[in-house]
Amino acid sequence: xxxxxxxxxxxxxxxxxxxxxxxxxxxxxxxxxxxxxxxxxxxxxxxxxxxxxxxxxxxxxxxxxxxxxxxxxxxxxxxxxxxxxxxxxxxxxxxxxxxxxxxxxxxxxxxxxxxxxxxxxxxxxxxxxxxxxxxxxxxxxxxxxxxxxxxxx
Numbered sequence: 001x002x003x004x005x006x007x008x009x010x011x012x013x014x015x016x017x018x019x020x021x022x023x024x025x026x027x028x029x030x031x032x033x034x035x036x037x038x039x040x041x042x043x044x045x046x047x048x049x050x051x052x053x054x055x056x057x058x059x060x061x062x063x064x065x066x067x068x069x070x071x072x073x074x075x076x077x078x079x080x081x082x083x084x085x086x087x088x089x090x091x092x093x094x095x096x097x098x099x100x101x102x103x104x105x106x107x108x109x110x111x112x113x114x115x116x117x118x119x120x121x122x123x124x125x126x127x128x129x130x131x132x133x134x135x136x137x138x139x140x141x142x143x144x145x146x147x148x149x150x151x152x153x
Contacts, residue, residue: 006031009152011078018098018142020091020150021081027069028086030094030150034138035078043134048073049122050112050131051138052080054105057113064089064097091147099142106136 005022014033021031034043043051056071059082067089071082084094112128114120 011035013153015153016079016138016141018095018145018150019152023086026085026087028084028091028094030082030084030098031074031079032082032098032138033079034134042077043079045077046125046127046130047134048077048080049125050127051105051134053112053114053120053126054108054128054131054135055080055101058101058104058108059097062097062101064093067094091150095142095145095147095150099139099145102135102139102142106132106139108132108135 014035016033016035019031019033021029023029035041052071052073059065059068059071062068064084067085069083069085071080073080082094082098089097108128108131110128112126112131115123115126115128117123120126
């Protein structure tokens with residue numbers, strides 16, 4: 001079997017950041033890493049879930065919403081994947097969009113989007129303050145990110 005590309009990345013050395021993971025036709029996958037190298041510090045379930053609800057909502061309400069294919073957590077819980085249509089949004093545009101939505105989520109005011117039993121199967125662990133904190137941290141981390149920094153070290 002072919003080895004999955006993300007399994008070839010040395011996760012002991014991988015720093016938190018924003019990376020170009022793969023291209024599948026027009027679909028481009030960004031790898032948003034939050035895990036701190038060599039510490040094992042991962043986001044908690046509540047942190048991941050709360051950040052996911054804020055970012056997914058802001059992406060799907062952005063001016064680039066037609067290019068958004070998917071935003072969600074990695075199975076390994078070290079970050080998120082952002083998939084977008086590369087024919088509708090450039091790499092530069094995707095980096096800028098993520099900067100914008102994470103900055104906005106870090107200052108989000110109002111009720112947590114999708115925080116009800118009807119809207120979310122695990123709404124109990126959603127917390128807007130938690131989501132703001134996680135998004136604020138990551139927004140600051142990628143504030144100066146550029147396309148040149150998208151490659152894994």
